[in-house]
Amino acid sequence: MALDLTRWTPPSASRPRRITILGSTGSVGQSTVDLIERDPECYRIEALVAGNAVEMLADQARRLRARMAVVANPGRYLQLKERLAGTGIEAAAGPEAVVEAAERPAEWVMAAIVGFAGLQSTLVAARRGAMVALANKEALVCAGRLLIEAVEESGGALLPVDSEHNAIFQVLEPQHRHAIDRLILTASGGPFRKWSLVDMAQASPEQALAHPNWDMGAKISIDSATMMNKGLELIEAHLLFGLPPDQVEIVVHPQSVIHSMVAYRDGSVLAQLGTPDMRVPITYALGWPSRIDGPAARLDFGALSALTFEPPDSGRFPSLRLARQALTTGGFAPIVMNATNEAAVAAFLARRIGFLDIAGIVEDVMDRWDDLGSSVESLQDVEAADREARVRTEEACKGRAPTN
Numbered sequence: 576m577a578l579d580l581t582r583w584t585p586p587s588a589s590r591p592r593r594i595t596i597l598g599s600t601g602s603v604g605q606s607t608v609d610l611i612e613r614d615p616e617c618y619r620i621e622a623l624v625a626g627n628a629v630e631m632l633a634d635q636a637r638r639l640r641a642r643m644a645v646v647a648n649p650g651r652y653l654q655l656k657e658r659l660a661g662t663g664i665e666a667a668a669g670p671e672a673v674v675e676a677a678e679r680p681a682e683w684v685m686a687a688i689v690g691f692a693g694l695q696s697t698l699v700a701a702r703r704g705a706m707v708a709l710a711n712k713e714a715l716v717c718a719g720r721l722l723i724e725a726v727e728e729s730g731g732a733l734l735p736v737d738s739e740h741n742a743i744f745q746v747l748e749p750q751h752r753h754a755i756d757r758l759i760l761t762a763s764g765g766p767f768r769k770w771s772l773v774d775m776a777q778a779s780p781e782q783a784l785a786h787p788n789w790d791m792g793a794k795i796s797i798d799s800a801t802m803m804n805k806g807l808e809l810i811e812a813h814l815l816f817g818l819p820p821d822q823v824e825i826v827v828h829p830q831s832v833i834h835s836m837v838a839y840r841d842g843s844v845l846a847q848l849g850t851p852d853m854r855v856p857i858t859y860a861l862g863w864p865s866r867i868d869g870p871a872a873r874l875d876f877g878a879l880s881a882l883t884f885e886p887p888d889s890g891r892f893p894s895l896r897l898a899r900q901a902l903t904t905g906g907f908a909p910i911v912m913n914a915t916n917e918a919a920v921a922a923f924l925a926r927r928i929g930f931l932d933i934a935g936i937v938e939d940v941m942d943r944w945d946d947l948g949s950s951v952e953s954l955q956d957v958e959a960a961d962r963e964a965r966v967r968t969e970e971a972c973k974g975r976a977p978t979n
């Protein structure tokens with residue numbers, strides 16, 4: 576399975592481009608808003624969506640003159656309505672309204688809701704043929720086939736926003752796909768790159784959230800600390816670029832300057848480099864298929880002391896092994912892995928389990944799942960497995976509260 580975006584024809588090169596941002600109040604969402612505000616004449620905002628943060632959402636909607644603002648939590652509707660009173664901006668709330676926002680006729684949709692919660696709206700935008708800028712990797716990991724079929728059938732596009740996949744997207748030459756030796760995903764190694772397992776067992780949420788290079792939302796920051804983020808990205812790379820798992824390599828590169836590489840069989844390796852700023856891949860996706868100007872700091876080669884590389888340690892970071900296992904098993908395995916991980920990360924952030932319990936619980940729940948490799952037929956199958964895995968994770972979390 577691979578998307579061939581070279582066959583894609585833009586609906587029109589006209590500006591302004593109509594935009595919807597799913598998850599506008601998050602880290603990726605705010606970077607997207609920042610880019611749009613720098614060039615307001617080029618964009619019209621159809622809808623903005625948040626989970627709970629009505630204050631920021633209403634403020635963004637006013638500044639960007641959005642047509643609609645949606646908060647997923649229905650309990651926040653009145654607050655949102657009050658904050659938008661007199662503006663003419665439509666306020667709505669609840670999961671159905673999130674889907675409605677994705678249905679609105681924006682030609683470019685940023686899918687930046689975190690986790691499985693972003694799947695349905697991402698799928699809806701893909702089904703109606705939008706250019707979907709995909710930050711929400713969990714949606715692809717859980718429903719890869721459904722999402723890619725939706726894009727292919729609707730004639731839309733899926734633009735990778737994850738910096739690694741965006742890097743590969745920039746340097747992979749589709750006409751030379753047959754000549755690719757392997758994709759090389761770079762990983763910073765996260766805050767515990769040099770920690771012992773004994774110390775990691777005692778790690779607090781604050782320590783795990785302190786990423787050395789990137790400023791990101793809480794869930795992806797914890798995923799970076801366990802390296803499950805790289806595991807999810809391995810599955811994402813396989814789905815987006817259609818290479819078998821053994822042709823996707825992971826290399827730890829602590830400086831986060833090289834965002835990923837494509838190695839060809841003639842011995843050439845093509846890389847994309849840049850400062851660790853999500854506005855670089857988002858700018859690329861906003862401008863695609865053209866290239867537009869972006870505000871990120873330029874790489875200063877004089878100031879770079881060294882670019883270093885090391886192999887990942889799947890002994891201390893078992894999530895890498897679990898993700899490879901989920902990818903080769905296929906079927907329900909990636910869904911179960913993702914749901915368990917999401918629920919376990921939330922439990923760790925709530926101090927109900929220890930840091931090493933996250934991967935331990937993912938492994939337990941996957942090991943005990945009977946039909947892990949069975950084929951997934953529908954969105955209902957995906958949702959049912961996600962729900963069940965979360966229930967089992969809750970059970971597995973009991974009695975594991977850390978003592979420190």
Ligand SMILES: NC(=O)c1ccc[n+]([C@@H]2O[C@H](COP(=O)([O-])OP(=O)(O)OC[C@H]3O[C@@H](n4cnc5c(N)ncnc54)[C@H](OP(=O)(O)O)[C@@H]3O)[C@@H](O)[C@H]2O)c1
Pocket residue numbers: 597598599600601602603604624625626627628629647673686687688689690692710711712713736737738789790791792793794795853
């Ligand atoms: N941050 C990065 O640098 C980065 C890089 C690559 C990929 N990604 C991926 O991009 C996605 C977003 O990451 P992030 O770091 O931006 O996360 P984040 O800062 O936690 O933001 C998440 C966004 O989703 C919204 N949201 C949460 N639950 C929702 C729900 N049920 N319905 C609707 N909206 C909901 C949040 O609203 P509230 O603000 O109201 O909670 C917020 O706008 C993730 O899948 C992540 O893996 C992120």
